Amino acid sequence: MQYRIDPRSGARLSALGYGCMRFPLTALGRIDADKAEALVLDAVGKGVNYFDTAYLYRGSEEVLGAIIEKNGLRGSVHIATKLPHGSCTSFEDFDRFLGIQLDRLRTDRIDYYLVHNIMSFEQWERLVDLGIERWISEKKRSGAIERIGFSFHGSQDDFMRMLDAYDWDFCQIQYNYLNENYQAGRAGLEAAAERGLPVIVMEPLLGGKLAGGLPRDAVREFEKVDPSASPAAWALAWVWSHPQVTVLLSGMNDLDQLAENVAVAERALPGSMSEADHAAVAAAVGIISESYRVPCTGCNYCMPCPKGINIPALFSAYNTSFVTGRFAGMYQYVVASGAMGDNSRLASDCISCGACVKKCPQRIDVPASLSEVRRRLQPFFLPPALEVVKRVMR
Numbered sequence: 001m002q003y004r005i006d007p008r009s010g011a012r013l014s015a016l017g018y019g020c021m022r023f024p025l026t027a028l029g030r031i032d033a034d035k036a037e038a039l040v041l042d043a044v045g046k047g048v049n050y051f052d053t054a055y056l057y058r059g060s061e062e063v064l065g066a067i068i069e070k071n072g073l074r075g076s077v078h079i080a081t082k083l084p085h086g087s088c089t090s091f092e093d094f095d096r097f098l099g100i101q102l103d104r105l106r107t108d109r110i111d112y113y114l115v116h117n118i119m120s121f122e123q124w125e126r127l128v129d130l131g132i133e134r135w136i137s138e139k140k141r142s143g144a145i146e147r148i149g150f151s152f153h154g155s156q157d158d159f160m161r162m163l164d165a166y167d168w169d170f171c172q173i174q175y176n177y178l179n180e181n182y183q184a185g186r187a188g189l190e191a192a193a194e195r196g197l198p199v200i201v202m203e204p205l206l207g208g209k210l211a212g213g214l215p216r217d218a219v220r221e222f223e224k225v226d227p228s229a230s231p232a233a234w235a236l237a238w239v240w241s242h243p244q245v246t247v248l249l250s251g252m253n254d255l256d257q258l259a260e261n262v263a264v265a266e267r268a269l270p271g272s273m274s275e276a277d278h279a280a281v282a283a284a285v286g287i288i289s290e291s292y293r294v295p296c297t298g299c300n301y302c303m304p305c306p307k308g309i310n311i312p313a314l315f316s317a318y319n320t321s322f323v324t325g326r327f328a329g330m331y332q333y334v335v336a337s338g339a340m341g342d343n344s345r346l347a348s349d350c351i352s353c354g355a356c357v358k359k360c361p362q363r364i365d366v367p368a369s370l371s372e373v374r375r376r377l378q379p380f381f382l383p384p385a386l387e388v389v390k391r392v393m394r
């Protein structure tokens, strides 16, 4: 395993961190604790020592805490988790959530604690008004929080303001070759590093989009340079080639994926990409950008929708329709919307209530984008045609 030093604390962190948001699920949609345990143990065995979870990742803190306790791993891993600041309306709430998280994680301290998903500077100002700075100082003094940071999905300007708004120990940003100038972006990454902060990178594969389902022409650009490396390996290596990146988080949910990521982590050192590599990435970016119409990462933050619409799945179908063809996208849309069942949730069921919009870290205008989905994947004849098919099948 490649290790990078947290420039602030001197901690030796594995360049590959485990993103526990995407632990494998059972058929009922709960975390498969046995599979998650096998993955965590394999990761630790391969040298991964940074595990990232959050209060809002359903079941993730509990499962991770149980695995760490059962296997006596607390001394060998760093735990990162996050405060659901949107649910904090008083000073006491900060303590309440942290207490729940310490119980779930079966520990008395959080190594890396983040204010979760800051999307605007005003959100931080609201927390300051509630007394978060005093609270952080108290918790760091007591040892319940070792290092404090924030995860960020807002504008670059707001990221720069956040960097200077508090004496942070670290920060976490979305960064990948398709988002080099999006959100904090490269300028934010460099600014954080200049201030001596370790930078944790999330979404290196943009919710898996840079791993599977790339346009064939984009994959060909990579294959021209290195036919043996997968698109995922290219995307991870690109992030690790930045010396300012301390840890890259990957939400690995099978052992093969974990093994591949570890293998890439071992060789993807800072500055390890050649000019030819960078040219291949630039060419692929040009091709991919033309194909991905809605920049949804599948994070699910916008869910649940009061109308039951599976927002990320519909966007995935829409993007697919530009990459692998309209028919493939339409088929995916029919499956994702449950259009063949009695309880379908179509793009046209959106009532534009806006509940999802303020939760989306990618700032997608969900209702407007769903209108696009409807126009492309739900032609007027689709619902009656499906009704006929259903009747015949019955």
Ligand code: SF4
Pocket (backbone or CB within 6 Å): 304, 305, 306, 307, 308, 309, 311, 349, 350, 351, 352, 353, 354, 355, 356, 357, 366, 367, 370
């Ligand atoms: S705007 Fe549409 S998609 Fe978003 S939560 Fe409301 S009904 Fe659901």
Ligand code: SF4
Pocket (backbone or CB within 6 Å): 295, 296, 297, 298, 299, 300, 301, 302, 303, 311, 312, 315, 359, 360, 361, 362, 363, 364, 366
């Ligand atoms: S629409 Fe936004 S919040 Fe919802 S899954 Fe996509 S990126 Fe996440």
